[in-house]
Amino acid sequence: MLGYIIRRILYAIPILIGVNLITFALFFVVNTPDDMARMQLGIKYVTPEAIEKWKIERGYDKPLLFNQEAEKLGKLTDTIFFEKSVSMFVFDFGRADDGRDIALEIKSRMLPSLAIALPVFVLGLIVYITIALLMVFFRATYIDFWGVVFCVALMSISSLFYIIAGQFLVSKLWHWVPISGYGSGLDAAKFLLLPILIGVIGSVGSSTRWYRTIFLEEMNKEYVRTARAKGLSERIVLFKHVLRNAMIPILTGAVVVVPLLFLGSLLVESFFGIPGLGSYTIDAINSQDFAIVRAMVFLGSVLYIMGLILTDISYTLVDPRIRLT
Amino acid sequence: MEKLVITSWLLILLAFSLSACDGYNWNNPYSAADAEKNILYNVFTERPKHLDPVQSYSSNEIQFTAQIYEPPLQYHYLERPFVLIPATAKEIPVVKYFDNEGNQLPDDALATDIAHSVYEISIKPGILFQSHPAFASHAQGDWLYHDLNEQELASVFKLSDFPQTGTRELLAEDYVYQIKRLAHPRLHSPIYGLMADYIVGLSDYAKVLKQADQNQSGGRTYFDLRDYRLEGVQIVDRYTYRIKITGKYPQFIYWLAMPFFAPIPWEADRFYSQKGLIQKNITLDWYPVGTGPYMLTENDPNLRMVLEKNPNFHDEFYPTEGMPGDAENSLLIDSGKKLPFIDKIIFTREKESIPRWNKFLQGYYDATGIGSDSFDQAVQLVGQGEATVTEAMAEQGIRLETTVAVSTYYMGFNMLDPVVGGSNANERESARKLRQAISIAVDYEEFISIFANGRGMPAQSPISPGIAGYREGKEGINPVVYEWLNDQPQRKSIQVAKALLAEAGYPNGIDQRTGAPLILYFDVTARSSEDRSKLDWMRKQFQKLNIQLVVRSTDYNRFQDKIRKGNAQIFEWGWNADYPDAENFLFLLYGPQSKVRNSGENAANYDNTEYNQLLEQMKNMDDGPQRQLIIDRMVEVLRHDAPWLWGYHPKDYGLYHAWYQNIKPNRISNNNLKYLKIDAALRAQKRREWNEPVLWPIALLLVVLAISLFPAVAAFRRHESSTAVRSASS
Numbered sequence A: 001m002l003g004y005i006i007r008r009i010l011y012a013i014p015i016l017i018g019v020n021l022i023t024f025a026l027f028f029v030v031n032t033p034d035d036m037a038r039m040q041l042g043i044k045y046v047t048p049e050a051i052e053k054w055k056i057e058r059g060y061d062k063p064l065l066f067n068q069e070a071e072k073l074g075k076l077t078d079t080i081f082f083e084k085s086v087s088m089f090v091f092d093f094g095r096a097d098d099g100r101d102i103a104l105e106i107k108s109r110m111l112p113s114l115a116i117a118l119p120v121f122v123l124g125l126i127v128y129i130t131i132a133l134l135m136v137f138f139r140a141t142y143i144d145f146w147g148v149v150f151c152v153a154l155m156s157i158s159s160l161f162y163i164i165a166g167q168f169l170v171s172k173l174w175h176w177v178p179i180s181g182y183g184s185g186l187d188a189a190k191f192l193l194l195p196i197l198i199g200v201i202g203s204v205g206s207s208t209r210w211y212r213t214i215f216l217e218e219m220n221k222e223y224v225r226t227a228r229a230k231g232l233s234e235r236i237v238l239f240k241h242v243l244r245n246a247m248i249p250i251l252t253g254a255v256v257v258v259p260l261l262f263l264g265s266l267l268v269e270s271f272f273g274i275p276g277l278g279s280y281t282i283d284a285i286n287s288q289d290f291a292i293v294r295a296m297v298f299l300g301s302v303l304y305i306m307g308l309i310l311t312d313i314s315y316t317l318v319d320p321r322i323r324l325t
Numbered sequence B: 001m002e003k004l005v006i007t008s009w010l011l012i013l014l015a016f017s018l019s020a021c022d023g024y025n026w027n028n029p030y031s032a033a034d035a036e037k038n039i040l041y042n043v044f045t046e047r048p049k050h051l052d053p054v055q056s057y058s059s060n061e062i063q064f065t066a067q068i069y070e071p072p073l074q075y076h077y078l079e080r081p082f083v084l085i086p087a088t089a090k091e092i093p094v095v096k097y098f099d100n101e102g103n104q105l106p107d108d109a110l111a112t113d114i115a116h117s118v119y120e121i122s123i124k125p126g127i128l129f130q131s132h133p134a135f136a137s138h139a140q141g142d143w144l145y146h147d148l149n150e151q152e153l154a155s156v157f158k159l160s161d162f163p164q165t166g167t168r169e170l171l172a173e174d175y176v177y178q179i180k181r182l183a184h185p186r187l188h189s190p191i192y193g194l195m196a197d198y199i200v201g202l203s204d205y206a207k208v209l210k211q212a213d214q215n216q217s218g219g220r221t222y223f224d225l226r227d228y229r230l231e232g233v234q235i236v237d238r239y240t241y242r243i244k245i246t247g248k249y250p251q252f253i254y255w256l257a258m259p260f261f262a263p264i265p266w267e268a269d270r271f272y273s274q275k276g277l278i279q280k281n282i283t284l285d286w287y288p289v290g291t292g293p294y295m296l297t298e299n300d301p302n303l304r305m306v307l308e309k310n311p312n313f314h315d316e317f318y319p320t321e322g323m324p325g326d327a328e329n330s331l332l333i334d335s336g337k338k339l340p341f342i343d344k345i346i347f348t349r350e351k352e353s354i355p356r357w358n359k360f361l362q363g364y365y366d367a368t369g370i371g372s373d374s375f376d377q378a379v380q381l382v383g384q385g386e387a388t389v390t391e392a393m394a395e396q397g398i399r400l401e402t403t404v405a406v407s408t409y410y411m412g413f414n415m416l417d418p419v420v421g422g423s424n425a426n427e428r429e430s431a432r433k434l435r436q437a438i439s440i441a442v443d444y445e446e447f448i449s450i451f452a453n454g455r456g457m458p459a460q461s462p463i464s465p466g467i468a469g470y471r472e473g474k475e476g477i478n479p480v481v482y483e484w485l486n487d488q489p490q491r492k493s494i495q496v497a498k499a500l501l502a503e504a505g506y507p508n509g510i511d512q513r514t515g516a517p518l519i520l521y522f523d524v525t526a527r528s529s530e531d532r533s534k535l536d537w538m539r540k541q542f543q544k545l546n547i548q549l550v551v552r553s554t555d556y557n558r559f560q561d562k563i564r565k566g567n568a569q570i571f572e573w574g575w576n577a578d579y580p581d582a583e584n585f586l587f588l589l590y591g592p593q594s595k596v597r598n599s600g601e602n603a604a605n606y607d608n609t610e611y612n613q614l615l616e617q618m619k620n621m622d623d624g625p626q627r628q629l630i631i632d633r634m635v636e637v638l639r640h641d642a643p644w645l646w647g648y649h650p651k652d653y654g655l656y657h658a659w660y661q662n663i664k665p666n667r668i669s670n671n672n673l674k675y676l677k678i679d680a681a682l683r684a685q686k687r688r689e690w691n692e693p694v695l696w697p698i699a700l701l702l703v704v705l706a707i708s709l710f711p712a713v714a715a716f717r718r719h720e721s722s723t724a725v726r727s728a729s730s
Helices: A002-030 A033-041 A048-058 A080-090 A102-137 A142-155 A159-173 A185-202 A204-219 A222-229 A234-245 A247-257 A259-263 A266-272 A277-286 A290-318 B002-021 B059-068 B150-154 B172-181 B192-196 B202-215 B266-272 B275-279 B353-361 B391-395 B425-441 B444-451 B494-503 B529-543 B556-565 B583-589 B609-619 B625-641 B680-690 B696-721
Strands: B039-044 B073-075 B084-086 B096-098 B116-122 B233-237 B240-246 B294-300 B304-309 B344-349 B367-369 B379-382 B386-389 B399-404 B407-413 B456-458 B482-485 B488-491 B519-524 B548-553 B570-576 B644-656
Touching (some): A002 A290, A048 B192, A080 A290, A102 A142, A102 A185, A102 A259, A102 A266, A102 A277, A159 A266, A159 B353, A204 A234, A204 A247, A222 A234, A247 A259, A259 A277, A259 A290, A266 A277, A266 B353, B059 B294, B059 B344, B172 B240, B172 B266, B353 B367, B386 B391, B386 B399, B425 B529, B444 B644, B519 B529, B529 B548, B583 B625
Parallel strands (some): B039 B344
Antiparallel strands (some): B096 B116, B116 B240, B294 B304, B304 B344, B367 B644, B407 B570
């Protein structure tokens, strides 16, 4: 297995270079270093000299991808792309355009993101699987029928609606929790309840239907018939046999997102005033801060690759027949 | 895992119940201990980029820096038009003029004879800086934290981790140090370019510092600016310094009321220059050190910024005089009382308008602006179109304060464009009439009514109301666009515009020379659906003259690029005044400020010789009837040439709770928080009344859950007890 993991990590390097290159190209198609300088220096009284000075200080005065004036390897290395990319591979994200250390920012914002994303993920998994199993248990009855109708209805509603409706009902009308904000320690609980609840409810429709489909597919397999023929109750069949055998598709969807939980949710964090990584990324895009954007995209890619490796490893845990070689 | 989840939820519920047990509102986002404290709750939407006064400029930064740093001068809180008064200065400096030989000239000397102006500023003795680790020293006098080693840095994550602090008296050298920082090679002061034209030697000083920075050995990050002399700035004695200006620049005194000219102690610069602190984001750009009424005690620009009363703040008192009506508006109740009134100001970051608005209604924010989506809920027009709060707001004790902002939103014509600007005398005359026709056709009264909920006043010239040089009433109207009827300005009829259009060579919108319809291009950065409505409206305005308006929508970067290169034909732009002087608006149309030619602020690239000469004359004059005459003539020239559609001056509408007092909003002076007052007991009482938890939905939820579970349980039992194969009898 170790050899497999090392091989996968090595595969990740060209992928990360590619991701970095695409991010770089997309960013600089929309923004030039001059635009970035203007955004940072403000609108009033900005002189061409000030823009040039800003670019030199941050290394944005060099050619983007190819330096014709440099010699030999310098043609590739004395460029914005090379200089800004190399440090990323040792996780040195450098400084944002406002001078703040990006790694420190990421570190401090990871916890608020996790504080919402992790409970939503865990609770969501429990709730969606439970409801899906119940619908499968009552398959072909009115409970299953109306369950599916309800799921489709929930899927059709925008996540923004859940946020606004949740804030309106729970916070504004009923005064149960603060509308937005964030605190430290136990004080954070009152701010997290509503976003977590909305996060879970917001995906009930799609996730429950997804798990229901997985379970229904399992229900038609022969081992289920055998289990029933042994006289096992439907409850035992579902929770002991079907659930265990459906683990591979469940893990495929679930484990891969675990590392991405660190990156937070763009919309929820913005509406609930949670100072997480989701809002950090949005702010960076709005302020054309390339240093942060590339750091977040790079981090997202690394975490996604990690998620895929973890998924593969998790297969071996739930199905002893699988070997990673 | 399941146990972990259940335990987490139980902990959350426990915390929730505990907070509810003390009779405190469940939805209160603040600490229960702060309920009746003298705290102002404010909002910020965008995180500040810089808090270093040499770099910060935008309003979301100055709202913090202006409370912490004290420039020598400030604006009177109540008087209008705006009046400068001393802040840390003993008195308003009297400028002295000198010729090339260094001889002092009389006050009324001609601007052309003046080689230098000298401002001598004396500050009040005894003013102390806020307590700060940069001033902490051993008994022997050595600095405690100026050379931190790795071991000492290991336990430092924020400024408050330093156990020792110190202070010292504010000196003239602190102001001089800051002026030198304008030219610092590693800082980007937005006003450096402007000041380099005026402060004697600043430009050369920047070169000296740049060289010194390059020669720094060992990658040191600090170099002491006191070692480098700046010709135009001089320390006279412990409390007095002089600034030498090239020529005459009366507007310079307004800059002395901005944080750019606030004091920075060298100790702070030295302290914050340590690499170990920079690596931990502890810099002067994020942790200000000032003498002002407040100090920044919590700095999390992602969540919350907290200002607390500076215990070292010097004596300053609430003004005893104001304008007529101020006493009636309870603005003089606190006359003569020591400032500041509020102990702590908590700025919470709130990016979205919906939570911001709702928290204001719940009493968790003390004031708010009004978004277009909540305007009808908050404001109604009564009588002669006078804005007031709706009954629902009035019942909550909320009141509305309005003020015309010293800003202008205009539509500019690129004067380098052959159609709207003209490239020879005939074309220029034709283009002028075309611009005048469009000025009449685009109905800004309607625009303000539809898109700004009435929050604005149509502009008659670039100069905003409340600024010296602005004229009101009949003599203030733009005669090209308006007539004075029934004691108010009346936009001229579209027939007048059509006649002008025909004179311009486009009768009924058809180009006489080519027979083709006239097509004009409007460059915008529109994105939202509201923007699309505005553009549709704008097309209709041009359609009144049978002119086709083609909208070229682009992103902000490309838009700026077009303006810089002169590729736009018609565009929208705005300007917020830096200081309350007509020059700060009129220079936006000064020829040498052309955006295309000189990267200046004149986006229309308007260039009129007479106007340019008048501006050069006017900007060197002190306020008075003579200067007003010149301003009047300049405005006349502008109205005739119509390089802009003058657009409108926005009105700021703010809602304030009953417990929030001493409010007189304005956008010129930014250090106003020291004058404000809060009745914390009333706020706590209202918050309790307005936010009692509604419990019936919980009961309803439980009932619904029970009802829906019942058939499910019954079905489950039935299912479990049923047989696989039904018997033949059944």
